[in-house]
Amino acid sequence: MAEYNPRAIEEKWQKRWAEARVFESDVDASKPIYYVLEMLPYPSGMLHMGHMRNYAIGDVVARVKRMRGFNVIHPMGWDAFGLPAENAAIQNNTHPRIWTNNNIEEFKRVLRRFGFSYDWRREISTCEPEYYRWNQWFFLRMLERGLAYRKKSRVNWCPKCQTVLANEQVVNGMCWRHEDTAVEAREIEQWFLRTTAYAEQLLDDLKLLEGGWPERVITMQRNWIGKSQGAKVKFAVADAPGAEAIEVFTTRIDTIYGACALILAPTHPLVDKLLKGSPEAAKVATKLKQMRQSSAKTEDLATAEKVGFFTGGYGKNPFNGEKMPIWVGNFVLLEYGTGAVMCVPAHDQRDFEFATKYGLPKPIVVQPVSGEPLNDASLKEPYTEYGRSVNSGPYSGLDSAAAIEKMTADAETKGFGKRETVFRLKDWGISRQRYWGTPIPVVYCAKDGLVPVPDKDLPVLLPPNPKLTGMGESPLAATPEFVNTKCPKCGGAARRETDTMDTFVDSSWYFYRYCDPHNDKAPYDSAKVGYWFPIDQYIGGITHAILHLLYSRFWCKVMRDLGMITHSEPAARLFTQGMVQKGGVAMSKSRGNLVGAMDMAEKYGADTGRLYTLFAAPPEKDLEWSEQGIEGCWRFVNKVFRLVDRHGERLRGVKGGKLDVAAASEKEKALLREAHQTLRRVTNDFETRWHFNSAIAQIMELTNEVHAAETHDVRPEALKEVLEMLTLMLAPMTPHLAEELWEMLGHGEGLPRVNWPKFNPELAREEEVEIVVQINGRVRGRMRVPAGLAEEEVTRRALQNPGVAAHMDGKRVVKRIVVPDKLVNLVVT
RNA sequence: GCCCGGGUGGCGGAAUGGCAGACGCAGAGGACUUAAAAUCCUCCGGGGAUUUUUCCUCAUGUGGGUUCGACUCCCACCCCGGGCACCA
Numbered sequence: 001m002a003e004y005n006p007r008a009i010e011e012k013w014q015k016r017w018a019e020a021r022v023f024e025s026d027v028d029a030s031k032p033i034y035y036v037l038e039m040l041p042y043p044s045g046m047l048h049m050g051h052m053r054n055y056a057i058g059d060v061v062a063r064v065k066r067m068r069g070f071n072v073i074h075p076m077g078w079d080a081f082g083l084p085a086e087n088a089a090i091q092n093n094t095h096p097r098i099w100t101n102n103n104i105e106e107f108k109r110v111l112r113r114f115g116f117s118y119d120w121r122r123e124i125s126t127c128e129p130e131y132y133r134w135n136q137w138f139f140l141r142m143l144e145r146g147l148a149y150r151k152k153s154r155v156n157w158c159p160k161c162q163t164v165l166a167n168e169q170v171v172n173g174m175c176w177r178h179e180d181t182a183v184e185a186r187e188i189e190q191w192f193l194r195t196t197a198y199a200e201q202l203l204d205d206l207k208l209l210e211g212g213w214p215e216r217v218i219t220m221q222r223n224w225i226g227k228s229q230g231a232k233v234k235f236a237v238a239d240a241p242g243a244e245a246i247e248v249f250t251t252r253i254d255t256i257y258g259a260c261a262l263i264l265a266p267t268h269p270l271v272d273k274l275l276k277g278s279p280e281a282a283k284v285a286t287k288l289k290q291m292r293q294s295s296a297k298t299e300d301l302a303t304a305e306k307v308g309f310f311t312g313g314y315g316k317n318p319f320n321g322e323k324m325p326i327w328v329g330n331f332v333l334l335e336y337g338t339g340a341v342m343c344v345p346a347h348d349q350r351d352f353e354f355a356t357k358y359g360l361p362k363p364i365v366v367q368p369v370s371g372e373p374l375n376d377a378s379l380k381e382p383y384t385e386y387g388r389s390v391n392s393g394p395y396s397g398l399d400s401a402a403a404i405e406k407m408t409a410d411a412e413t414k415g416f417g418k419r420e421t422v423f424r425l426k427d428w429g430i431s432r433q434r435y436w437g438t439p440i441p442v443v444y445c446a447k448d449g450l451v452p453v454p455d456k457d458l459p460v461l462l463p464p465n466p467k468l469t470g471m472g473e474s475p476l477a478a479t480p481e482f483v484n485t486k487c488p489k490c491g492g493a494a495r496r497e498t499d500t501m502d503t504f505v506d507s508s509w510y511f512y513r514y515c516d517p518h519n520d521k522a523p524y525d526s527a528k529v530g531y532w533f534p535i536d537q538y539i540g541g542i543t544h545a546i547l548h549l550l551y552s553r554f555w556c557k558v559m560r561d562l563g564m565i566t567h568s569e570p571a572a573r574l575f576t577q578g579m580v581q582k583g584g585v586a587m588s589k590s591r592g593n594l595v596g597a598m599d600m601a602e603k604y605g606a607d608t609g610r611l612y613t614l615f616a617a618p619p620e621k622d623l624e625w626s627e628q629g630i631e632g633c634w635r636f637v638n639k640v641f642r643l644v645d646r647h648g649e650r651l652r653g654v655k656g657g658k659l660d661v662a663a664a665s666e667k668e669k670a671l672l673r674e675a676h677q678t679l680r681r682v683t684n685d686f687e688t689r690w691h692f693n694s695a696i697a698q699i700m701e702l703t704n705e706v707h708a709a710e711t712h713d714v715r716p717e718a719l720k721e722v723l724e725m726l727t728l729m730l731a732p733m734t735p736h737l738a739e740e741l742w743e744m745l746g747h748g749e750g751l752p753r754v755n756w757p758k759f760n761p762e763l764a765r766e767e768e769v770e771i772v773v774q775i776n777g778r779v780r781g782r783m784r785v786p787a788g789l790a791e792e793e794v795t796r797r798a799l800q801n802p803g804v805a806a807h808m809d810g811k812r813v814v815k816r817i818v819v820p821d822k823l824v825n826l827v828v829t
Numbered sequence: 830g831c832c833c834g835g836g837u838g839g840c841g842g843a844a845u846g847g848c849a850g851a852c853g854c855a856g857a858g859g860a861c862u863u864a865a866a867a868u869c870c871u872c873c874g875g876g877g878a879u880u881u882u883u884c885c886u887c888a889u890g891u892g893g894g895u896u897c898g899a900c901u902c903c904c905a906c907c908c909c910g911g912g913c914a915c916c917a
Contacts, residue, residue, distance in 0.1 A: 215833080216832085216834070216912080219912090226916065228917085249917065263917095333915075335916090341917045344917095351917085422916080423916095615842095621834095623841085624840095628854055629853075635868095639868095689845085693852085693853095694842090694852080697843070697852035698852080701852065776897075777897060777898040782848075803884090817847090817898075822847065823898090825847080827897050
């Protein structure tokens with residue numbers, strides 16, 4: 001009697017897998033291809049069960065696909081740049097690289113301990129020059145195409161640190177290190193990638209993802225891109241000859257006759273011009289300053305009170321020539337549309353609130369088609385639905401859709417407006433005033449201005465010994481040997497760009513690099529990528545539903561337009577797994593509720609740990625960590641081990657030939673039937689439904705059956721076949737145990753090369769089935785009949801069933817419903 | 830406010846319009862043991878009847894509906910979780 005020793009078994013098989021290089025895969029035209037990928041981790045302090053669950057799911061998929069004959073690529077790497085490393089470096093007076101690489105080592109140790117089937121030859125780390133030089137290369141390509149550009153943009157600035165803060169370093173509007181210091185908004189020149197150039201495609205191509213991506217991720221992306229169609233309308237500014245017109249974006253041009261004012265964003269460039277020389281200027285100066293300073297990003301923005309003031313200027317409604325006061329309002333955003341709106345209080349929620357507060361008129365210009373007509377005096381809330389235009393000059397009487405159409409067309413003809421589509425999506429600001437990121441490869445020369453670093457000079461390396469203080473100017477700017485360089489054009493003195501790139505750049509294309517990780521001539525060989533791509537199954541957290549996935553989709557389209565790839569979307573299928581929680585909240589360092597994956601592996605072994613995360617909940621749902629639950633999996637794993645151990649020696653001798661089914665006993669037939677029925681359901685759970693938890697439940701059930709059958713006279717041929725099936729079904733989840741069992745059953749070759757068992761419908765077929773008999777939909781009896789029995793006969797026997805007869809009691813059958821081999825329902829009166 | 834999820838025993842969960850509660854956890858009782866652990870066996874939603882057996886009945890957030898039949902589909906509402914939110 002051997003004892004189950006997970007550590008020894010797991011070490012043994014991991015060693016053999018590595019020696020036989022079973023998880024390495026290369027281009028092979030003879031096999032179907034499967035690319036399964038889990039989102040690459042940021043190597044923080046500890047690999048916890050939340051990470052583990054993600055990789056356990058991916059590994060099941062990878063292993064099942066291998067057993068199904070696919071050429072599987074299953075890589076892993078590190079999202080290694082980022083602020084935490086820099087913070088840790090400051091705190092511990094070390095280098096971000098050391099902290100990062102230590103963490104990577106630790107993560108890797110844990111992943112190896114769990115036996116995940118990665119092709120480690122393909123490992124990448126985004127902080128290595130071999131990787132980030134291609135970020136720079138891509139940046140240059142985008143720069144050439146006008147997809148990368150500089151503009152002034154708002155940043156968070158701590159006056160005490162004298163430095164830029166990342167959003168996550170701003171806590172309730174205060175600096176994270178100076179709780180008493182309010183963060184200021186500052187405008188500085190920064191680099192942007194023109195994601196808006198692809199807004200339409202990013203939206204349209206979501207159609208390609210339908211069915212493959214979760215509906216809600218698609219919805220979130222659609223909302224984020226936020227396309228709205230409407231019109232831009234120019235309002236001339238009255239009494240200000242030479243002043244440009246105010247342009248307004250609206251989706252409801254049909255309500256323009258109800259506009260009572262124009263409202264500008266506080267930061268709108270026209271505000272200062274209008275106030276110059278206006279008697280209002282002095283009165284509102286303080287108010288304006290306040291409005292401009294308050295960050296446009298606070299969460300309570302939507303609920304904050306609307307405030308504004310009259311500028312003293314007037315605009316002219318191009319449709320009816322009416323004079324309209326020009327106001328400034330805090331709820332108007334410069335970033336969206338044109339930074340100016342027309343105020344139609346009767347038909348817009350925000351305008352209604354604003355007009356109510358400042359006593360502006362609320363003329364009604366749309367009436368509902370049915371129901372009570374609106375009345376100016378009694379208007380309690382805005383009417384924002386479509387309806388019929390009223391008091392709208394020649395457009396009165398049209399329904400809203402027609403009015404929008406006609407008024408837009410007229411505005412275009414007359415030259416004061418045009419059809420316009422506006423996106424919520426903004427260009428992607430990639431500048432970070434940080435050290436631990438990819439240097440942006442441009443230099444500034446007094447003579448030649450902005451000069452891109454030539455490809456041959458890439459990578460622009462990070463200086464090895466930066467002064468990291470978290471205070472003052474950006475670390476690269478404070479490193480003279482980095483900043484001072486020669487202009488690639490004229491050879492004269494020049495300064496390097498000192499911003500580094502957002503780490504979302506790193507993760508936007510890493511999965512392409514996996515296909516060709518050591519290429520030093522290009523980001524990747526298009527032929528190799530062409531072979532593996534697209535990703536068949538991408539697996540990760542819902543937290544990345546918007547940014548990472550949107551940027552990746554953008555990058556893909558840019559690469560396609562560069563002629564590097566031919567597809568338009570990187571991942572055909574996306575799966576978002578639920579979080580692992582403890583105490584009802586997601587595991588996180590800040591909450592201090594982490595359960596280390598390594599501790600789990602040490603205590604129960606990798607297989608039990610893997611099994612539990614898959615068993616405890618369906619993969620898309622959140623999972624509450626329970627130490628008790630894992631005990632059950634531990635018991636199960638032991639039970640299977642003992643089961644095979646008890647029979648191993650006897651079964652090893654059984655060679656080849658399966659049991660002749662015709663000669664099989666009832667007990668043997670029943671056992672084989674159970675095994676093949678389990679196989680059918682488990683296969684479906686793995687491949688179609690992704691219900692790993694119920695797959696495991698089925699396997700547990702089969703194990704219980706085998707266990708119960710042991711005492712009966714079951715011949716070794718039958719027992720061996722069932723135990724082999726059991727072993728193979730467990731292999732994707734508890735691979736080390738399965739290998740050991742496979743060996744115990746007398747097999748030489750390693751499991752990763754063994755195919756998924758073949759389902760035999762003959763063996764799975766029931767000879768006799770239990771049929772439920774219902775009277776008026778209520779279960780009144782059950783009976784065993786031969787499978788496939790004709791309806792009439794089933795009904796006849798049902799009526800004879802004693803439980804049924806008791807409920808018939810002279811009643812008449814008016815209808816019968818027969819579900820073959822399952823149920824008969826008799827409707828009686 | 831808008832958009833998604835979700836609500837089933839003491840707990841995690843199962844049931845793709847056809848036996849609600851599979852499988853596991855926890856709990857109870859028993860076997861083995863000097864004892865414990867481990868293991869094995871039995872029971873395990875509520876109420877009622879019958880008491881060796883079994884039967885009836887209620888029950889999948891609430892209320893309606895569709896259907897021979899609803900955890901499953903439709904409508905309304907309640908609660909929980911998440912996302913978005915002055916987007917003009």
